[in-house]
Amino acid sequence: MKTILIADDNPDLLQLVDTQLNAAGYRTKTARDGQEAETLALTQPIDLAILDVMMPKKDGFAVTEAIRQAKNIPILILTAKSDIFDKQQGYTAGADDYLTKPFDIRELQFKIQALFRRYAPTNTAIIQVGDLLLDTNNYSLQQGLQELFLPRKEFEILALLARHPNQIFDRESILLQVWGPDYTGTDRTIDVHIKRLRDHLIQDETTAITTVRGLGYRLEVRQ
Amino acid sequence: MIFKRSLSHKVVLWISGILCFSCLIGFLGGNQYYHQQLKPKNDAKITAMAKNIQHFYQQLPQNQRQAYLNSVAQTGYDFAVYTDGQVHYYGSPFRITQLTQSARATVAQNKIYHGIKHYQKGPFVTGFFANDLNNTVGIQLNPHQQLFIRANPNAQFGELRSYMLVIGLITVTLGAFLLVLTAQKRLVRPLKRLTQATQKVAAGNYHTNLTAVTNQDEIGRLTESFQKMTQQLAEVEKSRNEFVANVSHDLQSPLTALKGYADQLQAPTLPPQQQQRYLQIIQQETTRLAELTKELLLLSTLDQEHTLDFQQTLALDQQLKAAIKAFSFQLDQKALFVAAQLPPVTVVGNQELLFQVWQNLLTNSIRYAPEASDLKLTLTQTKTTATITLTNFGPPIDPEVQQHLFERFYQGDTTRQARDHHGLGLAIAYKIVQLHHGTLTVASTQADGTTFKVQLPLK
Numbered sequence: 146m147k148t149i150l151i152a153d154d155n156p157d158l159l160q161l162v163d164t165q166l167n168a169a170g171y172r173t174k175t176a177r178d179g180q181e182a183e184t185l186a187l188t189q190p191i192d193l194a195i196l197d198v199m200m201p202k203k204d205g206f207a208v209t210e211a212i213r214q215a216k217n218i219p220i221l222i223l224t225a226k227s228d229i230f231d232k233q234q235g236y237t238a239g240a241d242d243y244l245t246k247p248f249d250i251r252e253l254q255f256k257i258q259a260l261f262r263r264y265a266p267t268n269t270a271i272i273q274v275g276d277l278l279l280d281t282n283n284y285s286l287q288q289g290l291q292e293l294f295l296p297r298k299e300f301e302i303l304a305l306l307a308r309h310p311n312q313i314f315d316r317e318s319i320l321l322q323v324w325g326p327d328y329t330g331t332d333r334t335i336d337v338h339i340k341r342l343r344d345h346l347i348q349d350e351t352t353a354i355t356t357v358r359g360l361g362y363r364l365e366v367r368q
Numbered sequence: 369m370i371f372k373r374s375l376s377h378k379v380v381l382w383i384s385g386i387l388c389f390s391c392l393i394g395f396l397g398g399n400q401y402y403h404q405q406l407k408p409k410n411d412a413k414i415t416a417m418a419k420n421i422q423h424f425y426q427q428l429p430q431n432q433r434q435a436y437l438n439s440v441a442q443t444g445y446d447f448a449v450y451t452d453g454q455v456h457y458y459g460s461p462f463r464i465t466q467l468t469q470s471a472r473a474t475v476a477q478n479k480i481y482h483g484i485k486h487y488q489k490g491p492f493v494t495g496f497f498a499n500d501l502n503n504t505v506g507i508q509l510n511p512h513q514q515l516f517i518r519a520n521p522n523a524q525f526g527e528l529r530s531y532m533l534v535i536g537l538i539t540v541t542l543g544a545f546l547l548v549l550t551a552q553k554r555l556v557r558p559l560k561r562l563t564q565a566t567q568k569v570a571a572g573n574y575h576t577n578l579t580a581v582t583n584q585d586e587i588g589r590l591t592e593s594f595q596k597m598t599q600q601l602a603e604v605e606k607s608r609n610e611f612v613a614n615v616s617h618d619l620q621s622p623l624t625a626l627k628g629y630a631d632q633l634q635a636p637t638l639p640p641q642q643q644q645r646y647l648q649i650i651q652q653e654t655t656r657l658a659e660l661t662k663e664l665l666l667l668s669t670l671d672q673e674h675t676l677d678f679q680q681t682l683a684l685d686q687q688l689k690a691a692i693k694a695f696s697f698q699l700d701q702k703a704l705f706v707a708a709q710l711p712p713v714t715v716v717g718n719q720e721l722l723f724q725v726w727q728n729l730l731t732n733s734i735r736y737a738p739e740a741s742d743l744k745l746t747l748t749q750t751k752t753t754a755t756i757t758l759t760n761f762g763p764p765i766d767p768e769v770q771q772h773l774f775e776r777f778y779q780g781d782t783t784r785q786a787r788d789h790h791g792l793g794l795a796i797a798y799k800i801v802q803l804h805h806g807t808l809t810v811a812s813t814q815a816d817g818t819t820f821k822v823q824l825p826l827k
Binding site for chain 2: 245255284299
């Protein structure tokens, strides 16, 4: 289980984020000011830090710098100041991402997952099939000179198929690996996503997702 | 003290000073002219007269000589006659009667004494009017008698002098008076009017009543640019008032809704479904308010453009890629696919502001793009321009609406589900592109979708 540090001087917001992240299956530690946040981050096993900018005793940028010097963990900055110039300062201090208040709690979770993926130790991040170049760490896809930004599920399906070109995947195993065991969708969900994925890759002539009747799908590489 | 404060007093002082100075220079110049040019002529004239007197004197019998000298004195000459050491003065008396020995000696040798020609030359010595016995021409009347003579200017042309003096005085006084008057009319009064106008403007009244400018001098130009400035201030004030009115309206309506639904929620008998619905509305309205205040802050930053740095070099392709990444959550929510053509292009500008442009255009495009549709992003460059286009395939925008799309608080769709946004995003993008000397345009058709096009100059 991952542990997330949340630092914000507003108790209501702290409580809200804490509850939501617990519900999403993360362990949490909370801090009400910058000094406390820094102490926690440096002494406790923390996997990710969410820091508010405006905090008593020490601001979020200073805490970011302190953590950056000691640990290699993802840091996400929360800012109430809409002044866009703060973001620059956050990146300079070493933050990985930012979110401006007010924010959608689902967006926060989305960003947390993306950060964990990016920091996950993996050696199969880059996949090349035909003209397609996938980077599973940051969900980027290049096809020749084009940058393609696929919706997450489509990317995950493509990554699954591309890791094993020409291998046939049945719908159930795709559902299991992409949506997870708790998902109660139907085969139809897969078909819709595959159709869209085909449309989005229509310009690529080196690969094709083909339907194997009665079995499932596979990614063909044409030479 | 008062002389230092008032321009009209200064004008009077300066003009008087200049006139006094001119008089002094005139006197010195005239005097110098007399010394250099007129003295020998005057001397020659008096010498001729003296010779005349000598001639007549010698021809007259002894008993008529005294009467002759008296009558010469009455024609406007002052002179002294030395008879064996005895001196007798004729005409009006000399101020200085101490005659030098050398003058007497010269005449005693039967030579002519040219006292006028050799009279002292100091710049402040009024040679012509010096009533000095040395300022004469000396001549021997006979071996016992010597004559020292000069013209008496007062007797000869005293009235002329007064006449000239009166003319001079009137000219100078009238000239000074007219100068002061002109200065008042041309300088002081317009400046006073301008001062009054600035005070009015400072007090918030932009109707200054300054008459139309007719003269093209510096003050005319000052007045003209002042009028222009006032008009611009009035326009700024007007648009600011409109802006504040719009903002107030945009803050008021969600607040009213919030209050209304919060009141409703207090009713104990409200069914849970309704509760849920009201809470949702409250959530939407607060989000809208928060977004609005954010953007208002940004707009006020943009209006102070001199504090912003537009000299940053940035890679547009990288920035656009980062912008899409930043929206991956929102794109994923609507299952949107983005195809982007991003060759390396570098521009000079403000990094944060341009990023804001992409964010605002993406926000707009994501809002109107249908579920699971495509967005297209292209980046191209020519020698002079970098062009960015962002296309979504939402419903086409009415041509009428397109015209006002980039105005602050303009809301295109008044009928559809536009409740959760307001009209600032595109206005901000437009303003930022404008600050970069670029253009932001929109084209929208059913077939080709809606395309926002940003063109930035390359330096």
